[in-house]
Amino acid sequence: MKDERTVPARTATQVKIADAAIRVIAQRGFDVVSVRSVAQQSGLSAGTVQYHYRTRQDLLLAALERSVARQAERIRTVGRVESYRESMALTLRELLPLDGVRYEDAAVWVSYGAAAATRDWLAGPYWSGMRLFHDGVRETLERARADGRLREGLTPETAAPLVTALVNGLTLDHLNAPARVRVEVEAALDRGLRLILRD
């Protein structure tokens, strides 16, 4: 029988553990994640954490998978409006380091981006999250093009990497920005999207 432990966060306890790992990363850093620190953060025993995620590596993979799933879930439930640009802005705002879980998921994304550069076991999962995001953007841009809303000279294929770079760049730039600068991040997202989509 296949051993099902160390799989992504799926049961309520696994989700609770993965959420705690995300909080440890956002508040104290990627290198602080351990069975012990995540147990403390979640209020569960180290034994329970270790039953579900046997190693630090398992915990880190579960946290990434959970963070990407949280972002995808927020995006799915965001309200839609008439304009492609405004819909896209509402959606992508969920990925910016604004507050609460949005800040946590943004911090996770940048932390794993850095960590994946020197850890082969993370590079694949990180790239999968990146592709998921990229493909979602490209699908929206395809619908926008069909409706004549994509700016001249752009295609969904050439514009999608610009949208992902805009969001990821604003995330990296504003994660450590002073509060007076961080409030400008939503306006910058809107401004960037106006270069790509017309109303």
Add this chain to the structure above:
Amino acid sequence: MKDERTVPARTATQVKIADAAIRVIAQRGFDVVSVRSVAQQSGLSAGTVQYHYRTRQDLLLAALERSVARQAERIRTVGRVESYRESMALTLRELLPLDGVRYEDAAVWVSYGAAAATRDWLAGPYWSGMRLFHDGVRETLERARADGRLREGLTPETAAPLVTALVNGLTLDHLNAPARVRVEVEAALDRGLRLILRD
């Protein structure tokens, strides 16, 4: 007399140590940096490293300062061409994770972006590097506007954060990209700059 140790990399030995710390970060990760790992990488003794940078924190600050200085130096010496857009593309290419020192400095930038989120002593120096980059971009955009090359609806103040986000986003997105995707990063930079500057 003021103790001048633990200052940024200024003598040939200090530069050698800081370059070695950068290489450790790019090849093995931010959390591997220590007096010992940097001594091994540089070929100097641990005593020599510790004479110049007494703590891990001093080493990490010196590596960031040196990496930003290396990028600024490359940008200063890059060739200029007639078009603002092409000049800016040539310049900003030096910040992308392309090869050799460019990859190293890009990896350092993303690693410190992640680390600064949970380390107060890094947040200030990281933000200074960010402002240096942002202000350089804004100055170029001011000259471009004076020559009527900035796209309608944009000002140097609103466009500069979009340029920095484009470069930092492409850096984060491509640091871990498979080789077949990474080759597209320069074309994406050019395409993004075309939305902001006209020829």
